């Protein structure tokens with residue numbers, strides 16, 4: 541159990557029905573975890589393939605009562621921070637997890653590179669412009685609320701919980717390439733390729749449960765077989781980059 545820092549036994553996956561969530565469920569079951577999955581009621585069917593192997597808690601992930609019930613007794617909580625809808629969904633979800641997870645639970649959250657913890661990330665002009673345009677258009681059509689993911693992460697960074705915020709690059713589907721590599725800061729040459737397989741993003745989230753070197757870190761990840769990761773592998777490790785295994 542988490543209290544003596546051994547491998548978690550029971551974990552909760554919040555946002556289990558999405559693409560990232562389903563990959564996380566698969567990795568967690570392969571590792572023998574007992575899994576509780578939370579998803580919106582209308583999405584329960586998306587978990588049909590796992591229904592006899594996990595406990596499903598239907599409900600909105602920003603509902604504190606839903607989260608309180610789901611995370612009870614869990615040693616680890618994997619949370620997909622989603623920016624969808626204009627309803628403080630991400631920050632409400634993060635707050636519910638911070639408020640109700642077991643005191644020593646390992647908390648791992650997903651987001652994108654646009655989140656910065658200390659302002660030392662160096663973004664390309666193209667990346668910054670894309671985020672600005674997407675944020676503006678999204679606000680106009682009231683579909684996505686990127687600012688709320690920023691608020692969610694601000695609360696997590698300020699917390700004294702055992703958290704990790706995993707910042708994903710652009711994603712693609714495909715076979716696993718193994719555990720992604722990471723750096724504390726976007727702009728590190730190792731991240732230049734800006735591409736990770738979604739299945740490996742999920743792998744990094746699940747492996748972070750047992751990696752205490754990632755506690756209170758916000759790793760920005762990239763595929764371990766991406767060109768920039770391979771170039772750096774030839775050079776030796778970056779002073780601030782990690783290859784957690």
Ligand SMILES: NC(=O)c1ccc[n+]([C@@H]2O[C@H](COP(=O)([O-])OP(=O)(O)OC[C@H]3O[C@@H](n4cnc5c(N)ncnc54)[C@H](OP(=O)(O)O)[C@@H]3O)[C@@H](O)[C@H]2O)c1
Nearest residue numbers: 555557558559560580583621622624650651652708709711
């Ligand atoms: N997509 C990318 O290129 C990318 C890049 C970097 C980082 N990330 C990060 O990766 C994580 C997963 O993102 P993803 O794009 O791969 O998506 P995903 O795994 O398919 O997850 C989407 C999630 O959003 C939920 N959702 C959709 N519409 C919603 C709504 N209106 N209200 C509430 N919840 C809603 C889905 O729940 P249902 O199953 O109930 O619909 C699902 O849990 C996120 O943290 C994201 O910030 C994504």
